[in-house]
Amino acid sequence: MTAVSNALWRAFGALVVALMLTPLALVVLFSFTDNALTNFPIERFSTRWFRTLFERAEFWKAFGNSLTIAGSVAVISSVVGTLAALALARLGERLANAALVTLCFPVMLPALVIGIALLVFFNKTGVPFSLATVILGHLVITQPFVILIVYARMVGFDYAAVDSARDLGASPWVAFWTVTFPMVSTTVIGAALIAMAISLDDFIITFFTIGGGNTLPTYIWGKVRTYLDPSINAIGTILLALTIASTVLALRLSRYRG
Amino acid sequence: MAADAKRPDGGRTPLVQLRGLTKSFGPVVAVRPLDLDIYAGDFFALLGPSGCGKTTLLRMIGGFTEPSGGTIAIDGVDVTRLGPEKRPTNMVFQGYGLFPHMTVRQNIGYGLRLARVAVAERAGRVERIMDLVRIAELAERRPDALSGGQAQRVALARALVMEPRVLLLDEPLAALDLKLRKQMQEELRRIHRQIGGTFVFVTHDQGEAMGLANRIAVMEAGSCVQEGGPEEIYRQPKTRFVSSFIGEANVLAGERRAGVVTLGAGAGFAEAGADGTVSVVVRPEDVRLDPGADAEIRLDGRLEDVVFLGPYTRYRVVLDSGEEVVVHAGDAAGQAVGERVAVGWRRDRQRLVQGS
Numbered sequence: 355m356t357a358v359s360n361a362l363w364r365a366f367g368a369l370v371v372a373l374m375l376t377p378l379a380l381v382v383l384f385s386f387t388d389n390a391l392t393n394f395p396i397e398r399f400s401t402r403w404f405r406t407l408f409e410r411a412e413f414w415k416a417f418g419n420s421l422t423i424a425g426s427v428a429v430i431s432s433v434v435g436t437l438a439a440l441a442l443a444r445l446g447e448r449l450a451n452a453a454l455v456t457l458c459f460p461v462m463l464p465a466l467v468i469g470i471a472l473l474v475f476f477n478k479t480g481v482p483f484s485l486a487t488v489i490l491g492h493l494v495i496t497q498p499f500v501i502l503i504v505y506a507r508m509v510g511f512d513y514a515a516v517d518s519a520r521d522l523g524a525s526p527w528v529a530f531w532t533v534t535f536p537m538v539s540t541t542v543i544g545a546a547l548i549a550m551a552i553s554l555d556d557f558i559i560t561f562f563t564i565g566g567g568n569t570l571p572t573y574i575w576g577k578v579r580t581y582l583d584p585s586i587n588a589i590g591t592i593l594l595a596l597t598i599a600s601t602v603l604a605l606r607l608s609r610y611r612g
Numbered sequence: 613m614a615a616d617a618k619r620p621d622g623g624r625t626p627l628v629q630l631r632g633l634t635k636s637f638g639p640v641v642a643v644r645p646l647d648l649d650i651y652a653g654d655f656f657a658l659l660g661p662s663g664c665g666k667t668t669l670l671r672m673i674g675g676f677t678e679p680s681g682g683t684i685a686i687d688g689v690d691v692t693r694l695g696p697e698k699r700p701t702n703m704v705f706q707g708y709g710l711f712p713h714m715t716v717r718q719n720i721g722y723g724l725r726l727a728r729v730a731v732a733e734r735a736g737r738v739e740r741i742m743d744l745v746r747i748a749e750l751a752e753r754r755p756d757a758l759s760g761g762q763a764q765r766v767a768l769a770r771a772l773v774m775e776p777r778v779l780l781l782d783e784p785l786a787a788l789d790l791k792l793r794k795q796m797q798e799e800l801r802r803i804h805r806q807i808g809g810t811f812v813f814v815t816h817d818q819g820e821a822m823g824l825a826n827r828i829a830v831m832e833a834g835s836c837v838q839e840g841g842p843e844e845i846y847r848q849p850k851t852r853f854v855s856s857f858i859g860e861a862n863v864l865a866g867e868r869r870a871g872v873v874t875l876g877a878g879a880g881f882a883e884a885g886a887d888g889t890v891s892v893v894v895r896p897e898d899v900r901l902d903p904g905a906d907a908e909i910r911l912d913g914r915l916e917d918v919v920f921l922g923p924y925t926r927y928r929v930v931l932d933s934g935e936e937v938v939v940h941a942g943d944a945a946g947q948a949v950g951e952r953v954a955v956g957w958r959r960d961r962q963r964l965v966q967g968s
Contacts, residue, residue, distance in 0.1 A: 517709055
């Protein structure tokens with residue numbers, strides 16, 4: 355009985371995982387074919403679509419923009435978010451919860467509303483559209499995530515460790531860098547990666563706030579509107595590789611040595 | 613129980629001097645203006661029930677809580693406004709506060725590294741202190757691989773390696789089970805003897821205070837109600853609170869009029885003092901069942917309960933006034949529960965305190 359139900363559950367789990375991963379696998383698979391359309395049968399494997407992509411200047415431009423934006427968003431939101439979370443953790447629980455709900459408001463709004471609101475705002479205040487406006491726009495939605503994640507870590511935080519550091523001769527600044535930050539660094543890096551991921555694949559807010567130019571998602575959108583070719587799969591594969599590589603890197607970096 | 617140690621000061625100035633030290637959190641007064649002297653070499657206990665302000669007091673000495681008023685001087689230097697990193701104190705925190713991302717050796721060496729002690733000297737001092745607290749074999753472990761008792765030793769070593777003028781310990785044994793607690797008590801006494809430092813610790817456990825300290829300050833509701841050696845505090849409690857907090861005590865209500873005290877339970881005796889309500893405090897081991905002629909105070913009652921506890925037998929007697937008296941006696945006298953009995957004690961064994 356239990357053996358059978360165990361097997362059923364395992365099969366069900368495998369099915370769910372398969373359904374979730376198949377589209378990703380297909381994207382990677384088709385990015386390496388010679389087919390002119392995204393379809394079976396696959397006759398020959400090649401890197402043709404990557405070469406096509408790499409020859410286009412607008413791809414490199416969009417790629418660069420995406421990296422600039424996602425990188426800036428990750429750095430800014432993790433610094434500001436960590437500071438905010440540290441401050442919130444020192445408030446009373448009731449005050450902190452009220453502040454968190456307020457800060458998380460943007461997450462509960464549809465991205466479309468935020469996009470339009472930002473468009474109107476930048477327009478009225480006369481701020482020229484650029485990558486900077488996109489970064490500000492992304493911060494609106496990534497910031498709450500970073501604050502929530504780091505705050506959750508701070509709730510169970512052992513403040514006696516920080517007190518100990520002070521007691522053993524560390525100034526507040528030294529105590530932060532030698533004890534507080536190493537203790538929460540994994541969480542902060544994880545939060546920065548999530549901010550980066552949100553920024554990398556955001557389309558709506560980018561679309562409303564970028565003015566001219568492209569990021570990878572708006573570039574794909576532009577291509578889909580004109581002609582669907584497998585080089586889109588190549589872009590997808592590149593994004594996937596970037597995400598996995600940066601996660602692995604972040605995990606290695608967060609190991610404390612010292 | 614340690615003998616009441618003589619003051620080690622011999623007229624010298626105290627190592628730690630608290631003057632009018634007070635702390636309020638908003639409208640709540642945690643520590644009322646308080647004076648306290650701690651001398652070099654003392655193993656000093658701040659004893660009191662939870663919420664009496666003892667931990668706040670310790671944290672003020674360590675520099676973690678800013679006093680609302682008063683001064684703290686250590687070694688004659690006013691440190692009231694200094695941060696914890698600038699004080700000659702080190703603290704062992706209740707939750708230990710070990711650095712989870714460092715090994716035991718790195719934890720212990722942390723303070724020396726910040727103080728820029730040369731690598732070779734640092735390594736030597738860390739080794740010596742690990743030997744002293746007997747954790748040399750744990751050097752490369754991380755805190756999450758330590759048991760409670762081991763973590764306690766690491767926290768102790770990390771503070772001691774700094775050679776503080778005063779070592780502060782916040783409920784050092786509270787998180788350990790009974791057997792470990794006994795063992796750590798002995799360890800702490802040995803370490804204190806071996807390095808001859810000044811230790812100040814906070815505890816709510818009177819047995820721990822009696823077993824470790826040579827001086828005890830009993831705290832109640834933010835005030836220090838009595839300070840002295842363990843025996844003095846046990847034998848001559850100044851208030852009813854102290855008498856019942858330290859060990860077991862019988863407290864009987866009475867009234868004094870024109871120098872004569874009359875107990876609600878019947879007996880009376882002459883003792884000069886102000887008129888008003890008084891309490892007589894007497895320890896269970898000082899009360900006799902069927903007292904002999906030398907017992908100046910005698911009361912009648914009914915034997916309610918007898919429990920044989922090994923070293924002594926515990927008798928519970930309900931007096932005719934309804935009050936209870938507990939007697940600890942070494943020899944079972946053979947009285948049966950329900951019988952009428954007399955209890956009594958010598959005048960010099962009781963303490964009289966004002967109020968009820």
